Amino acid sequence: MTATVAFICVFVTVSILFYVFYLPGTLKLGPEKTRQTYLRERKEVVYENLRDLNFEYKAGKFPEADYQSIKTSLEDEAAAILAEIARLENAGAPTQGRKGARS
Amino acid sequence: MSEIGSFSLLLALALSAYSLLAGIAALTYVGPQAERLGETARRAGIATFAAVLMAALVLVTAAFSDDFSIAYIFHHSNRDLSAPYKFATLWSGQEGSLLFWSLLLAGYGLVLRLRHKTDQRLFAYASVIIAAVQLFFLLLLNFAAHPFAVVEGQLAADGNGLNPLLQYPEMVIHPPMLYLGYVGFTVPFAFALSALIMRYPGEKWIHITRRWTMVTWGFLTIGIFLGAHWAYSVLGWGGYWGWDPVENASLMPWLTGTAFLHSVMMQEKRGMLKIWNMWLIFTTFMLCILGTLLTRSGIISSVHAFAQSSIGSWFAWFLAFTLAVCVGFFVVNKRHLESEHRLESLVSRESSFVFNNLLFVLACFTVLWGTWFPKLSEWVENTKVTVGPPFYNSVAVPVALLLLLLTAVGPLLAWRKTSLESLKRNFLWPSLGAFAVGVVMIVFGVRPWGQISYFYSFVAALLAALVIFTVLSEFVRGGRVIAGHTGQNLWLSMVQLWHRNTRRYGGYVVHFGVALVMIGILGTPxxxxxxxxxxxxxxxxxxxxxxxxxxxxxxxxxxxxxxxxxxxxxxxxxxxxxxxxxxxxxxxxxxxxxxxxxxxxxxxxxxxxxxxxxxxxxxxxxxxxxxxxxxxxxxxxMVSSIWLGLLVMIFGTVIALVPNASAVRAIAPARVEAVPLGAGD
Structure with a gap:
């Protein structure tokens, strides 16, 4: 019984150590997040807000004046984000993050 | 058999310690081997799950084989116990439930680490934080509450058996649900703290944790309601909620977690309330730990506290350490959490979320105060004080009514600001529907002017009706838009509406379930x-x-x-x-x-x-x-309405978890590129 228990414990330990520390080849690393990535995420959110507004307007929830006012402010926000993305791309900043993210 | 269990726990402890330390080293060390070190930390975290699972299997096997040489099995099982309850032995006592906590955390950690390619650096930070929490529970299991301690001397022929209160079918399901909820909040906590530590740009971490949070909230909701149903079906006092400290312990993180689910939408859509959300999820996690402490330490007497022990000081130190870490990183990085927008109007979707959050937090603070006041009184004045239902109800009833009002009103308000004209358009039909319900109730003999409790019930019924009519009006309005666009009939269009924005319309179904629950509660007087x-x-x-x-x-x-x-x-x-x-x-x-x-x-x-x-x-x-x-x-x-409401809430949560179908292209707003027609949150 003791030998069986010892065998199970040794077998499990060796298997786990092998899994944890045996890392063949090179690791594939993802890009690190950049300002541009963040801005693209924000752009998607503002577009989603516009879709939302558009849908609710079509559903009759807002009068025309409210719709136009909120839409204009959302479009201004989207325009500012697009302008910053364009400025960063023109300045030659990398569109993808640099390598180096750790797992 | 106990030797294999003990060995598994020691191995899990070593693996989680390595996962924590190597993970920290990989995130702070800049060098060629950092990536490989980080990968070994991730794999050690995954292997922790295997080791904890082996320990749990050994304990369950010991229960089924009536191995009374293990003290835990001797104290919590007996030969004639039926199979489901033998399985439930795993979480029936303190040591086993801590092992179960650890197993669930390792399971959540496993899924998180397997999905690390979503955002490797963010996931690496989250993995380290989960390893730290895991390490705490494994230290407890190895050195303070060992589930594989053996019985000294002569072995008894039979065990002491499971607590009779636990020998009820729901008790096989209730604790796992509750624990899945408690433990699950570790994941959004880990991501929030990671985002703070690394000054993560943007709100993607919220998007990543959205489903984790909803699943966790769903489990906690089921756990709480199953506990209430168990109390109703077993304890024999005719009620389902007694404001017992352990019931309260599960309610507190649910309240802050529910607040988080709402306020997080403001951060996602408007970049607002970042500090508030960060502290909401920190608080929710700490309340989960506090809940485990209350359930497991017996520090406050309760019909639901099935264990008494000295592990309270361990939890107190862990809570203090967690708070210190959160405060420390918050002080250093709080400038990263500045809001991108300000509240533009008091009549807006944002303000309804702010009021909703304030009410949830007020309710949570009331429950926290009522739960701990007897203990504080004992410590400070050495006198025993009891805080009963009248204290809780005096706050909970008005707060619940206001929350119900916001549940009805919130979805009808626009983001940013809502004009009087919008209010008139959106509130007319739901308000008329609620008014009609009030008239019908009076016709059927309800007299709200008889007693204050009758008045509260009457108001709650009207507000619940308002919620239901609001939900229906949202579905009908949205369905009409889809019908107009596709030519389908209204019913098919409403189904398609669900598919287009599952989170939003799933949320409305949850609101419908909440209204049914409130209808059940209002029958109490x-x-x-x-x-x-x-x-x-x-x-x-x-x-x-x-x-x-x-x-x-x-x-x-x-x-x-x-x-x-x-x-x-x-x-x-x-x-x-x-x-x-x-x-x-x-x-x-x-x-x-x-x-x-x-x-x-x-x-x-x-x-x-x-x-x-x-x-x-x-x-x-x-x-x-x-x-x-x-x-x-x-x-x-009306008590049946509570259980029906739970089913509806679960259904709504499941809908909200389903990914959205692709949106239909429609006419674009004028000044930016084309955006698809859909229904946002």
């Missing part, structure tokens, strides 16, 4: 009860019913002996003819633990076309003075 010693042929009148005792009988099973009453139920004073039904309230005596337990019988009846009332019978045992059996009867209107 109309409860009735009666108690009487009933011999053969004796009668007991309650409400519209007359109960006649036909007989008493007994049975003997390997695990317990039982006796029960046979009660015929008639319409009041109409004893001629067949009874409406026969009921069998029961009382059991568990042999291994030498403890008794009531098993009430509950039958729902329509007492008028709008009201379902539970007839709830309890066999309380024999009066020692007269030798006659005592029967207690309750009439509880």
């Amino acid at each position: 109309f409860n009735q009860e009666a108690e009487k010693e009933l011999g053969y042929g004796d009668k007991l009148n309650i409400g519209k019913y007359t109960l006649v005792c036909r007989s008493y009988t007994q049975d003997d099973k390997p695990n317990y002996s039982s006796e029960w009453a046979v009660i015929d139920v008639y319409q009041r004073d109409q004893l001629a003819g067949a009874p409406l039904e026969t009921m069998y309230p029961e009382r059991r005596f568990y042999k291994a633990s030498q403890q008794s337990q009531t098993l009430p019988q509950i039958r729902p009846h329509f007492t008028n076309p709008l009201v379902v009332t539970d007839l709830y019978l309890v066999y309380e045992g024999i009066n020692q003075d007269t030798g006659r059996p005592i029967i207690k009867a309750h009439l509880n209107p």
Whole structure:
């Protein structure tokens, strides 16, 4: 019984150590997040807000004046984000993050 | 067998310690080997799951093989215990439940680490934080509450058995659900703290954790409601919620977690409330730890606290350490959490979320204060004080009514600001519907001016109706847009609406479920009860019913002996003819633990076309003075609506978890590129 228990414990330990520390080849690393990535995420959110507004307007929830006012402010926000993305791309900043993210 | 269990726990401890330390080193060390070190940390975290799972399997196997050499099995199981309860032994005592906590955390950690490619650096930070929490629980298991401690001396022929209160089918499901909820909040906590530590740009971490948070919230909701249903079905006092400290312990993180689910939308859509959200999720996690402490330490006396021990100081230190870490990183990085927008109007979707959050936090603080006040009083003034339902209800009732109002109003408000014209458009039909419900209630005999509790119930019914009509109006409006666009009929369009924005419309279904739950709760002031010693042929009148005792009988099973009453139920004073039904309230005596337990019988009846009332019978045992059996009867209107509401809430949560279908392209707004037509949050 003791030998069986010892065998199970040794077998499990060796298997786990092998899994944890045996890392063949090179690791594939993802890009690190950049300002541009963040801005693209924000752009998607503002577009989603516009879709939302558009849908609710079509559903009759807002009068025309409210719709136009909120839409204009959302479009201004989207325009500012697009302008910053364009400025960063023109300045030659990398569109993808640099390598180096750790797992 | 205990040796393998002990070894597994030690191995898990070593792996989680390595995962933590190597993970920190990989995130702070800049060098060629950092990536490889980080990968070994991730794999060690995954392997921790295998080691903890092996320990849990050993404990379950020991329960099924009646290995009473393990003290935990001896104290919480016995030979005649049925298979489901033997399995439930894993979480029936303190050591086992801590092992179960650790197993669930390792399981969540496994999924998180397998999905690390979503955002490797963010996931690496989150993995380290989960490893730290895992390490705490494994230290507890190895050094303070060891589940594989062995019995010294002569082995007993049988175990002490499972606590009778736990020998009920729901008790096999309730603790895992609750623990999945408690433990699950570690994941959004880990991501939030990671985002703070690394000054993560943007709100993607919220998007990543959205489903984790909803799943966790769903489990906690199911756990709380199953606990309430268990209390209703087993404890025999006729109620489902007694503001017991352990019930409160599960409610507190649910309140802050619910607040987080709402306020996080403001951060996602408007970049607002970043500090608030960060602290909401920190607080929710710490309340989960506090809940585990309350349930497991016995620090505050409760009918639900199934363990007494000295692990309280471990949890207190862990809570203090967690708070210090959160405060420390918050102070250093708080500038990263500045809001991108300000509140533009008090009448807007944003302000409704702010008020909703303030109310949830107020409710949570009230429950926290009421739960801890007796203990604080004991520590400070050395006097024992009891905080009962009147204290909680004095705050909970008005807060619940205001929350219900916001549940109805919130979805009808626009983001940023809402004009008077919008308010008129959106509130007209739901308000008329709620008004009609009020008229119908008065026609059917409800008199809200009779007592303050009746008034509260009446207002709650109107608000619940307002919520339901709001939800319906949102579906109908959205369905019409889809119908106009696709030419489908309205019903198909409403189904398609669900697919287009599952989170939003799933959320509305959850709101519908909440309204049903509130309808169930508002029946409480109309409860009735009666108690009487009933011999053969004796009668007991309650409400519209007359109960006649036909007989008493007994049975003997390997695990317990039982006796029960046979009660015929008639319409009041109409004893001629067949009874409406026969009921069998029961009382059991568990042999291994030498403890008794009531098993009430509950039958729902329509007492008028709008009201379902539970007839709830309890066999309380024999009066020692007269030798006659005592029967207690309750009439509880609308309680069934609570359980129905839970099912609807689960359905809504499941819908919200389904990914959205692709949106349909539509006319673009003028000044930016084309955006698809869909329904946002």
